[in-house]
Amino acid sequence: MRILVTGGAGFIGSEFVRSLLASRDATTRGPRVTVLDVLTYSxxxxxxxxxAMQPGYxxxxxxxxxxxxxxxVMPGHDAVVHFAAESHVDRSIVGAGxxxxxxxxxxxxxxxxxxxxRIDRFVHVSxxxxxxxxxxxxWAEDSPVDPNSPYAASKAGSDLMVLAYHRTHGMDTVVTRCSNNYGPYQFPEKLIPLFTTNLLDGRRVPLYGDGRNVREWLHVSDHCxxxxxxxxxxxxxxxxxxGGGAELTNNELTGLLLEAxxxxxxxxxxxxxxxGHDLRYSLDTTRIAKELGYRPQIDFRQGLAATIAWYRANRAWWEPLKAKAAMLP
Incomplete structure (x- = not known):
């Protein structure tokens, strides 16, 4: 299969590309992957x-x-997996354009x-x-969208566009919607890598409001x-x-990061x-479990410990990115 991956240098997209190609060698038949990425700050x-040196990449x-x-770029591919997006809620509040x-x-x-x-399949990651x-x-998959941030509204708009191309043009399009991701290579502006890297340096961390907002956590490898x-x-x-199935308040998550x-x-x-801070997210994953056999495999506490260990061991990766993020408007 020849796959075009948009946003393949980002956190989730790069995990997907690595998972596709890491085990491939010159004698192994497998997917050919083209990454299209503008290389924004994240x-x-x-x-x-x-x-980077794998055949087919x-x-x-x-x-x-x-x-x-x-x-x-599009011709010659069998499928598109579309990750590319502006994705930071706080930045969308400052400037939605x-x-x-x-x-x-x-x-x-x-x-x-x-x-x-005439691409065979278009998978849109939301x-x-x-x-x-x-x-x-x-939420079930047929729950109505009701976004509260400019970021979420833009993703809802893109979801509806993808589904409309199926209904209007008969295209083979599919939308995935995930819970909060965590894992290695996540840009250090999101909660887990921001708090982890700050705390490793003995720096302070900002916790929004009363910390009772609930998120469901999903390891990036399970997501991919x-x-x-x-x-x-x-x-x-x-x-x-x-979904990952692990629901925690931000207070509970912060406590785990402090302890670790x-x-x-x-x-x-x-x-x-x-x-516009949403209080709680939760996904019903019955459809993907029954139809495709999906179950998250990584226990949250074990995955979190491995993620913190990765950031501890890869300071050379995240220190320049934190410096870059600090210079952004």
Whole structure:
């Protein structure tokens, strides 16, 4: 299979590419992967170093909003797996424009090129944040979207565009929506890598509001395994939830990170809550479990310990990125 992966230098996209190619050699038949990535501040070329010399791998530096470039890259592929997105909620609150352009317009550019070149399958990777907040229970795939942040609204828009191309043009498109991801190579602006790297240096960490916001955590490798199942066997025109099943309040998660780094609550600053901050996310994963046999395999506490150990051992990776992030507006 020839797969075009957009945003393949980012946290989740690079894990997906590494998982596809890491075990392949010149004598092994396997997927051919083209990565298309514009390398924004959170797209890190070094994330792909482990597979850069693998047969069947190629990299194109470019923007998914560049229709001419996308039209040149698209032919010859069997499938698109679309990760590329602006994804940081706080940045979307400060300035929503890039989120609308990349997440909605960029997705439409890809869809149109995929339709024109008759790509067999288009997998769009999205988020549970499109649903807003849920006080109890879990969202099913047919729950209405009700986003509360500009980021979530832009992802909801892109989801609907993907599904509309199936209904209007008969394209084989599928949407996945995941819970909060964690693991190695996550850019150190998200909660787990930000808190971990700060605490490793004895620096303070900012905890929003009362810390009672609940998130469901999913290891990135489990997420990418789920995407692989959807790519191979998911039903066209459907949405599939990929969850990790580990629900924690931000207070509980912070406590685990403090314990693991040998620090204490004196380093935690209670800061003003984020605007439009969703209280709780939770996904019903019955569909992907029954249809595709998906189950998360990585226990959260074990996965978190391994993630913290990775950041402890890979200071040379994250220190320059934190310096870059500090210089951004």
């Amino acid at each position: 797209g890190v070329a070094a994330n792909l170093d482990p597979v 190629s990299f194109v530096h470019g923007d998914i909003c560049d229709a001419d470039l996308v039209d040149q 890039p989120f609308a352009v990349t997440n909605v317009l960029g997705t439409q550019v890809l869809l149109e090129a995929a339709r024109r070149h 988020t549970d944040e499109v649903y807003g907040s849920i006080a109890r229970g879990s 395994r789920g995407i692989g199942l959807v790519l191979r066997r998911g039903r066209a025109g459907q949405v599939y939830h990929i 780094t040998g620090t204490n609550w004196e380093l935690v600053d209670r800061v003003a809550d984020r605007k």
